[in-house]
Structure formats: structure tokens, C-alpha cells
Amino acid sequence: xxxTESWLPSLVTETPEEGFDLAISMAxxxxxxxxTDTEVLHALRPNYSRDPESLIDVSGVVxxxxxxxxxxxxxxxx
Amino acid sequence: xxxTESWLPSLVTETPEEGFDLAISMAxxxxxxxxTDTEVLHALRPNYSRDPESLIDVSGVVxxxxxxxxxxxxxxxx
Amino acid sequence: xxxTESWLPSLVTETPEEGFDLAISMAxxxxxxxxTDTEVLHALRPNYSRDPESLIDVSGVVxxxxxxxxxxxxxxxx
Amino acid sequence: xxxTESWLPSLVTETPEEGFDLAISMAxxxxxxxxTDTEVLHALRPNYSRDPESLIDVSGVVxxxxxxxxxxxxxxxx
Amino acid sequence: xxxTESWLPSLVTETPEEGFDLAISMAxxxxxxxxTDTEVLHALRPNYSRDPESLIDVSGVVxxxxxxxxxxxxxxxx
Amino acid sequence: xxxTESWLPSLVTETPEEGFDLAISMAxxxxxxxxTDTEVLHALRPNYSRDPESLIDVSGVVxxxxxxxxxxxxxxxx
Numbered sequence: 430x431x432x433t434e435s436w437l438p439s440l441v442t443e444t445p446e447e448g449f450d451l452a453i454s455m456a457x458x459x460x461x462x463x464x465t466d467t468e469v470l471h472a473l474r475p476n477y478s479r480d481p482e483s484l485i486d487v488s489g490v491v492x493x494x495x496x497x498x499x500x501x502x503x504x505x506x507x
Numbered sequence: 508x509x510x511t512e513s514w515l516p517s518l519v520t521e522t523p524e525e526g527f528d529l530a531i532s533m534a535x536x537x538x539x540x541x542x543t544d545t546e547v548l549h550a551l552r553p554n555y556s557r558d559p560e561s562l563i564d565v566s567g568v569v570x571x572x573x574x575x576x577x578x579x580x581x582x583x584x585x
Numbered sequence: 586x587x588x589t590e591s592w593l594p595s596l597v598t599e600t601p602e603e604g605f606d607l608a609i610s611m612a613x614x615x616x617x618x619x620x621t622d623t624e625v626l627h628a629l630r631p632n633y634s635r636d637p638e639s640l641i642d643v644s645g646v647v648x649x650x651x652x653x654x655x656x657x658x659x660x661x662x663x
Numbered sequence: 664x665x666x667t668e669s670w671l672p673s674l675v676t677e678t679p680e681e682g683f684d685l686a687i688s689m690a691x692x693x694x695x696x697x698x699t700d701t702e703v704l705h706a707l708r709p710n711y712s713r714d715p716e717s718l719i720d721v722s723g724v725v726x727x728x729x730x731x732x733x734x735x736x737x738x739x740x741x
Numbered sequence: 742x743x744x745t746e747s748w749l750p751s752l753v754t755e756t757p758e759e760g761f762d763l764a765i766s767m768a769x770x771x772x773x774x775x776x777t778d779t780e781v782l783h784a785l786r787p788n789y790s791r792d793p794e795s796l797i798d799v800s801g802v803v804x805x806x807x808x809x810x811x812x813x814x815x816x817x818x819x
Numbered sequence: 820x821x822x823t824e825s826w827l828p829s830l831v832t833e834t835p836e837e838g839f840d841l842a843i844s845m846a847x848x849x850x851x852x853x854x855t856d857t858e859v860l861h862a863l864r865p866n867y868s869r870d871p872e873s874l875i876d877v878s879g880v881v882x883x884x885x886x887x888x889x890x891x892x893x894x895x896x897x
């Protein structure tokens with residue numbers, strides 16, 4: 430029986446906006462899975478969130494997850 | 508009932524040009540979602556908008572969002 | 586009535602070579618949309634056009650746009 | 664007869680979450696295949712796991728593997 | 742009538758190896774289209790061809806073009 | 820008659836693991852095609868194989884080739 434609820438039960442979302450939010454949370458999840466110490470992550474925030482190059486790269490990573498989520502939802506075309 | 512109107516109701520656009528504009532706004536949205544302080548973002552603008560490496564990376568990020576939007580619109584072939 | 590003619594009326598091109606040229610112009614368009622001051626862009630040219638890392642990155646960005654354009658033209662297979 | 668069991672018998676997983684975990688292990692596998700000296704890898708960990716730029720790049724790499732795994736599982740749609 | 746012969750008449754190749762060679766030539770073409778001065782390019786060669794980071798990035802760019810060419814040839818499956 | 824045997828006769832492999840190995844060899848081939856001097860390459864190895872950023876980038880390049888190989892093998896689903 431599934432003790433802890435899955436953080437990623439599905440790639441299906443109601444709307445493109447929810448799909449975009451899921452892409453952002455997946456992008457963050459890959460970081461928190463690599464660096465599990467939240468204090469370290471918290472300390473890093475001022476660096477990347479004020480560095481244009483990092484912010485552009487974050488946007489590119491979100492685009493990669495979003496591409497997969499959009500395809501999973503058939504681009505919310507129906 | 509949806510109080511705030513969605514910023515991303517759909518990936519469908521009339522023309523490739525509108526699809527390109529949507530890709531640019533999605534690329535920016537991922538940045539403003541990560542760094543919500545518009546003053547910080549405003550201060551960063553001179554850095555990346557005068558740095559060739561950043562401008563090239565921005566173009567690459569737009570290309571990723573555009574690829575998804577183009578597929579969502581079946582490449583505006585009809 | 587369309588006052589200004591669209592810079593991107595379609596992704597369809599006659600040949601792969603025209604598709605490649607369109608990919609280059611889309612890559613540039615994303616830059617000129619981000620940095621609208623052509624004088625600034627002109628001043629930046631010597632930097633990136635003599636920096637191998639930038640030239641490699643430009644090629645990668647063109648590849649992303651070309652992938653979308655090629656798919657839009659069914660890879661010019663017919 | 665297969666002496667050592669394959670580390671990658673299949674791309675099929677039960678859930679998106681397992682697909683995400685597989686993407687992380689594939690991303691790591693490419694590193695450990697390139698740098699086989701685990702002591703060297705261990706010594707490197709503090710560098711990248713405290714560097715925001717590296718953590719963002721790791722997320723982007725996971726996104727690439729995840730895209731392939733998601734497609735292999737038809738986005739877990741059924 | 743086509744005076745100069747196209748450098749990219751088609752994406753179709755006989756074999757995956759020829760597809761890989763085409764990907765390399767497309768990657769180079771994007772560079773030579775951006776920097777048309779061959780003397781400058783020649784002078785840059787020692788820098789990127791002895792820089793591991795640049796060589797890795799070149800491989801990534803070739804992978805992007807190869808993905809498109811492989812799809813154009815239905816992965817040479819028949 | 821084919822004098823030298825092709826290094827890339829096909830993208831088809833028996834298993835995902837063999838597909839992953841092929842992706843690594845294609846990633847390397849793009850480097851050795853760009854820098855043909857094996858002594859130079861050998862001298863570069865300590866740099867990139869001890870640099871976390873390079874190792875992460877190598878993994879991303881492998882992911883790009885793997886995506887194409889996986890699609891060529893219909894994700895080894897049958």
C-alpha cells in the first residue's frame with residue numbers, strides 16, 4: 430500500500446498554466462533531489478535569483494520539462 | 508469561478524509570429540516566477556541585454572518554448 | 586487589414602537551405618526582440634563573432650529553430 | 664548467458680515518479696561512465712552541489728532523460 | 742535557374758554515418774554563416790579545439806542537428 | 820565495395836543499455852572528429868574528467884544522442 434503520496438502522480442493537467450507550474454516544480458525537484466540540504470539551497474537562492482545568466486538557464490530548464498508535459502496533454506488542444 | 512484570468516489560457520495562436528511572441532512571454536514568465544522582485548529584475552536588465560552570451564542563451568530558450576508552441580499549432584500548416 | 590507585413594508569415598520553405606536561413610533569422614530575431622537598440626547590438630558583434638564559445642552556442646540555437654522548421658516542412662521529404 | 668545484470672533493462676516504469684528517478688540515475692550513470700574513479704567523484708560533490716549554476720544544469724540534464732523516458736511510457740496516459 | 746548549387750539540397754542520406762557527417766557540416770555552416778571571415782575562424786581554432794568545454798559543447802550541437810537528420814531519414818530503419 | 824567498415828552502421832541496438840553505450844560513443848566521436856590529435860585529447864582528459872561542470876555537460880550531450888537512439892529503437896518497447 431503506498432505509504433507516502435507520490436509527488437508526481439501524473440503529467441496530466443487541466444490547463445497549460447497548470448502544466449507550466451508543474452514544469453517549474455519538476456525543475457526544482459531535480460535540484461532538491463541532488464542537493465537535499467534545504468539550508469544550503471536557501472543560502473544559494475540570493476546568488477542565482479540575482480544572476481541573469483542563471484535566471485535565463487532556469488527558464489530553459491523549465492522549457493524542457495514543459496515540452497514533455499505539453500506533449501503528455503496533447504498540448505491541451507481538445 | 509476563475510477569479511484571476513489565466514496568463515496562459517492556450518498554446519494555440521493564429522500565426523507563427525504570434526507563436527513566437529508567446530514563446531518570448533513564456534520565457535520571461537519562467538524568470539519572473541523564479542525572481543518575483545521586479546525591481547531586482549529591472550536592475551539586472553542592463554547586464555544581460557548587453558552581454559552577447561546572455562542574448563544568445565535567451566534566443567535558445569525562446570527556441571525551446573517555440574518548438575512546443577509550433578507543435579501545438581501543427582506548425583500552422585493548414 | 587494587416588498594416589505591417591508579418592516577419593514570420595509561415596514556417597514552410599521550398600528547400601532545407603531556405604529552412605536553415607529562416608532558422609538563422611529566427612535566432613537573430615529573438616536577440617533583436619530582447620535588445621532593441623541596434624547600436625548596442627552592433628557594438629556587441631566583435632565580442633561574440635570572435636569568441637569560439639559564442640559561435641558554438643549560436644550554432645546550437647540555430648539547430649533548435651531548424652529542428653522545428655524541418656518538422657514543419659516534413660523534412661522536405663516529398 | 665548474461666553474467667552481470669543490466670543496469671538499464673528497460674525504459675518502462677510504473678509511474679511518472681519512477682520515470683523521474685530513472686532519469687536521475689541515467690544522468691548520474693553518464694557521469695560515472697565518463698569518470699570511473701568514485702573517489703574523484705566523491706571529492707567533486709561539494710563543488711557542484713553548492714553551486715547554483717551546476718544544480719540548474721543538472722536539472723536540465725535530468726529533463727532531457729525524462730523527456731525520452733516519458734515518451735517511452737506514452738506519458739503514463741493510459 | 743539555380744546559379745550556385747545548394748550546400749543543403751536534402752536531409753536524406755544513405756547511412757547514419759553520412760547523417761552524422763552532415764550534422765557536423767551543418768554545425769560548422771551555422772558558425773561560418775555567423776562569422777564569414779575565414780581568417781578569424783582559422784585563428785580561433787586552437788582555442789576551442791584545445792578547450793574540453795568547447796569540444797563537449799560542439800558534440801552537443803552536432804547531436805541537435807543529428808536528431809533532426811535522423812528523423813528525416815526515419816532513423817535509417819528500413 | 821566498402822573499404823573501411825562504418826563506425827555507425829545502424830542506430831538499432833538490442834537493449835537500452837547498448838543504446839546508452841552507443842550514445843556515449845557518438846558523443847565521443849563528435850569530439851574526436853573535431854579534434855583529431857589524440858595526444859591533445861589525452862592531455863585534456865584530466866581537465867574535464869575532474870571538472871563537475873564538464874561532467875554534467877557530458878551527461879547532457881549523451882542524453883541528446885540517447886533520445887535519438889531510443890526513438891530509432893521505438894524505445895525498445897516490443
